[in-house]
Amino acid sequence: xxxxxxxxxxxxxxxxxxxxxxxxxxxxxxxxxxxxxxxxxxxxxxxxxxxxxxxxxxxxxxxxxxxxxxxxxxxxxxxxxxxxxxxxxxxxxxxxxxxxxxxxxxxxxxxxxxxxxxxxxxxxxxxxxxxxxxxxxxxxxxxxxxxxxxxxxxxxxxxxxxxxxxxxxxxxxxxxxxxxxxxxxxxxxxxxxxxxxxxxxxxxxxxxxxxxxxxxxxxxxxxxxxxxxxxxxxxxxxxxxxxxxxxxxxxxxxxxxxxxxxxxxxxxxxxxxxxxxxxxxxxxxxxxxxxxxxxxxxxxxxxxxxxxxxxxxxxxxxxxxxxxxxxxxxxxxxxxxxxxxxxxxxxxxxxxxxxxxxxxxxxxxxxxxxxxxxxxxxxxxxxxxxxxxxxxxxxxxxxxxxxxxxxxxxxxxxxxxxxxxxxxxxxxxxx
Numbered sequence: 001x002x003x004x005x006x007x008x009x010x011x012x013x014x015x016x017x018x019x020x021x022x023x024x025x026x027x028x029x030x031x032x033x034x035x036x037x038x039x040x041x042x043x044x045x046x047x048x049x050x051x052x053x054x055x056x057x058x059x060x061x062x063x064x065x066x067x068x069x070x071x072x073x074x075x076x077x078x079x080x081x082x083x084x085x086x087x088x089x090x091x092x093x094x095x096x097x098x099x100x101x102x103x104x105x106x107x108x109x110x111x112x113x114x115x116x117x118x119x120x121x122x123x124x125x126x127x128x129x130x131x132x133x134x135x136x137x138x139x140x141x142x143x144x145x146x147x148x149x150x151x152x153x154x155x156x157x158x159x160x161x162x163x164x165x166x167x168x169x170x171x172x173x174x175x176x177x178x179x180x181x182x183x184x185x186x187x188x189x190x191x192x193x194x195x196x197x198x199x200x201x202x203x204x205x206x207x208x209x210x211x212x213x214x215x216x217x218x219x220x221x222x223x224x225x226x227x228x229x230x231x232x233x234x235x236x237x238x239x240x241x242x243x244x245x246x247x248x249x250x251x252x253x254x255x256x257x258x259x260x261x262x263x264x265x266x267x268x269x270x271x272x273x274x275x276x277x278x279x280x281x282x283x284x285x286x287x288x289x290x291x292x293x294x295x296x297x298x299x300x301x302x303x304x305x306x307x308x309x310x311x312x313x314x315x316x317x318x319x320x321x322x323x324x325x326x327x328x329x330x331x332x333x334x335x336x337x338x339x340x341x342x343x344x345x346x347x348x349x350x351x352x353x354x355x356x357x358x359x360x361x362x363x364x365x366x367x368x369x370x371x372x373x374x375x376x377x378x379x380x381x382x383x384x385x386x387x388x389x390x391x392x393x394x395x396x397x398x399x400x401x402x403x404x405x406x407x408x409x410x411x412x413x414x415x416x417x418x419x420x421x422x423x424x425x426x427x428x429x430x431x
Contacts, residue, residue, distance in 0.1 A: 006067070013038070013063050028070035030058070040066040042073045046084055053086045098183065101136040101144060101174070105129050108174045125170065132156060132167045141178040146188045150198060161202040168195065210364025211350055213372040217421050220245060222346060234302070237338040239295055240325035244339070244362065246292040246417060248369040248387055251362050253277055253284075255334040258322040262288070262296060268410065269293050273389075284389045287410035289417035299324050369416055377415050383408045 005025040013030060016022055021041070022030040029041045040055035055061055055069050073085040099107065109126060116122040135151040136144055149171060156164045172189035179185045189195065211219060226238040244254035253273050262271045269288040278284050288296070327334040339362035348360040366388055373379040373387075387409045 008063065010063050013058060024063075024067070024070075026067070026070050026074060028066055040069075042070050042085060044073065044077060044085065046077075046086075051084075051086060053089065098140040098142050099178075100138055100140055101133065102138070104141050104174050104178050105133075108177050111177070128163065128167055129170055129174075132163070133171060136171070141175060142183045144175065144188055146194065146198070149189045149195070153195075153199065157199055157202070165202055209350055209358045209361050210367040210371075211348070211360050213368040213375075216245070216365070216368050216372075217419065219346075219348065220420050226342075236299075236302070236325050236327075237334060237342055239299060240334055241339055241342060241362070243292060243295045243325070245365045245369075246289055246295070246420065247271065247286050247413070248366050248416070249273070249286065250279065250366070250389075251339055252336060255325055255336060255338065257324040259324055260322055262324070264288075264293060264296055278389060280389060282389075285406060286387075287406060287413050289410075289413040291417040291420065292413075296324065302326065372416060372419060373412055376419070377412070379408070379412045379415070383412055387412055 003026050008022065008024040008030060012022075016030065016032060016038075017036065019032050019034055021043075022032065024030060027042050027044050029043055031039050031041050033039075037057065039057045040061055042053040042055055044051055044053075053073070055066055058066075061069070076083045076085045076088055105126070109122070113122060116125065133152050135148055139148060149168075152171070153164055153168055156167070168189055168191065172187055172191075175183075175187045175189055179187060186194070220242060223238050223242055226235045228234055240255055243249075243257070244251065247254065256277055257271065257273075261273065263269060269292075271286040271288055271292075273284040273286065275281050275283045323333045325334050326332065343360055343362065349357050350360055351357045370384050370388065373384050374381065383405050386405055
């Protein structure tokens, strides 16, 4: 029996005021409520029972659009086996509400933004995903498959293994959060039992290349030659590099040092690195050797002085507190690439048996500190680890250890200072 369709006209839909249902044919009904509201309904039989699916008010769905939806409903009922239009439309609506990967990244970031110890770390997390996940950016999270993830990772898997590994983990975390919100798994970025079989094993992460500690005094002597050029230009980076070596600090901790963190007038001078700037997110007290104090005293002369950082050009910038080693502009530290640039200029390399000639890294000077103290002094490994702000790996020892041996660490810093030969050799700045 043929269906009778299109009984209503657009004019009738607009003018009907009688409360109740008004059929258009083909399971489509116009429903007028007691208050005069008008909406569409698709009414059908499913497994012996009458079902009604609301299709929305006439203000959001025209007569033509409602007829098209009703046609889709009839086609679903006519399939073999038939499908319930209510369930199909509900699933489609749910899918359409899923965020894109870019939106999911923002949602994840907002939920975890207090997890990062610094704004720089948080910015790096977002930047890496923006840079390397372009194939995913506009896809809905439930549309992302293994091929899409591979499209992001394959171009950088061999060339940038550390970055690739981090990006994969970050994609997995973002999608895990969406799975927790109801997206059906499994996670296409998962490594075990998934990408592990599709991507080559990444090479092992090598240690930071370091000079033999026997060469550190000669290297520091070269640094001292860079402090002030023949025209009186001050190389703040050279002083910062000395300070980092003397204190065995991490690069970002040294260049980010601020004047309110140091106490030079105490009987035993110290530098306290606040928790938010440390890798372990724990405050780190550094006993300052005479050489480190001399560097800081030299930097005091830059407070309020004008100077030019070598290689930058332009007019002198006004140096402002609070940074000990100020960069260009007010209240800005040195660029975090400054030490890499200096090492390249100084052509600092070391030949290794496994990898041939390799450029020296700034972070490697921490290894020099540990190697010297371990090989040439009676300093205990626990004191060295504390001086480097490392976590004690033995959980039992860590549980019972209440202090970090400041007196012993001060002796270690003095020994390192004497070995380098810095004490008393700081060149005074010309104010």
